[in-house]
Structures are given as structure tokens and as C-alpha cells.
Amino acid sequence: MKKRVSVQLDGRSYVVITEDDEEYVKGIAAEVSENLLKASRSAKNLDVRDCAILVALDYCDDSKKEKRRNKELVVKADQIMQHTNELNKKCADYKGRLTDAINENTRLSKRIRALEEQLRVLNKDNERLRRFEPKKTDAEKQFEKTVQEKRAERLMGYVPMEQGSLFDDEEPQQPEMPVNPAKQGKKKKHGKH
Numbered sequence: 001m002k003k004r005v006s007v008q009l010d011g012r013s014y015v016v017i018t019e020d021d022e023e024y025v026k027g028i029a030a031e032v033s034e035n036l037l038k039a040s041r042s043a044k045n046l047d048v049r050d051c052a053i054l055v056a057l058d059y060c061d062d063s064k065k066e067k068r069r070n071k072e073l074v075v076k077a078d079q080i081m082q083h084t085n086e087l088n089k090k091c092a093d094y095k096g097r098l099t100d101a102i103n104e105n106t107r108l109s110k111r112i113r114a115l116e117e118q119l120r121v122l123n124k125d126n127e128r129l130r131r132f133e134p135k136k137t138d139a140e141k142q143f144e145k146t147v148q149e150k151r152a153e154r155l156m157g158y159v160p161m162e163q164g165s166l167f168d169d170e171e172p173q174q175p176e177m178p179v180n181p182a183k184q185g186k187k188k189k190h191g192k193h
Contacts, residue, residue: 002018003017003019004017005017005018005022005025005026009029009032010036016029032055035055035058035059036052039051
């Protein structure tokens, strides 16, 4: 609601019709009076009207500069808002990635625990089987070693050479393959069934 506010400027009374608070209007009038007084002191030969024009020019200049500054601040605020929105999107993206990584880590941790449990069970089974594994005799170990050596010789292309004489009537002897001592005692029976 509009109201009438009476103010004093340079010794003269003016009535201002406004919706603003009376204290605010009187504060503006006091500021204008002070600026009029400064203008009249700086230029002694100017009358009140000229001083009022100088004060009005100063106010217009200040107002334009403030509007320009305000516009620049609005543009900066818009840029800050845009940058903030981009950062919020990146933050949400990183949060999603972090959640996925945490879920994957949890899944892998469960898988590791399951594999560790499986390994523990297998190690137990392995130990149990080792207890029941029959121990090899020295003869069996020597037989396996000889067989492995013969296989290695064949793989390397080793051909055993025998010395003979043109004058010998005997056939050259074939080298004997070692016999598995475990099977040595068992002979096959041949005959009619």
C-alpha cells in the first residue's frame, strides 16, 4: 500500500509517495542531502540546481556500474551453477562406479573365501590319501628311475651300439630291459584252458 513520506533536501521539504518503509526513504533523502552538500562545497559557483544535476549524474553512473556488475555476477553465478551441475553428474557417475566396484569386490571376496575353503578341503583329502599311499621299495624306485632314463635316451635319439666281430658266429645280444621288481615274482601261466 502506498503512503506519503515527508523528507528534507537542502532545507526544502518534499513529499514522496512510496510503498517503501519510511525509515528507508528518509535514509535515502539524507544520503542525497549529503551528496548535494559535497557537490556545493567542491564547486562554489554552482547553484542548487546544478549541484542536484551533478548528484543525479553520480547516482546514474553508480546505478549503471552496479547493474553491469550485477549482470557480470549473474553470468558468473550461472557458470558456477553449470559447473556445479557438471560436478554433481560426475560425482553421481563416480558414486555409481564406486558402488559397482564395491559390489564386485564383495563378490570376488566371497569367491576367494569359497576357493580357500575348497583348497583347504582338497589339502585335507590330499593328506588323507598320502597316509594310505603305499611306500615304494628301493628296488621299485630304481626300476622307475631306469625306465625314465631309457625313455629319455629314446627321446634324445640314443641308439645303443654293440661291439661285435665278423668272426663271431653268435648273434649279437639285445640289451635287456629292466624288470619291475614288483612284477618279477608274478609270471604268466601259459597253457590250454
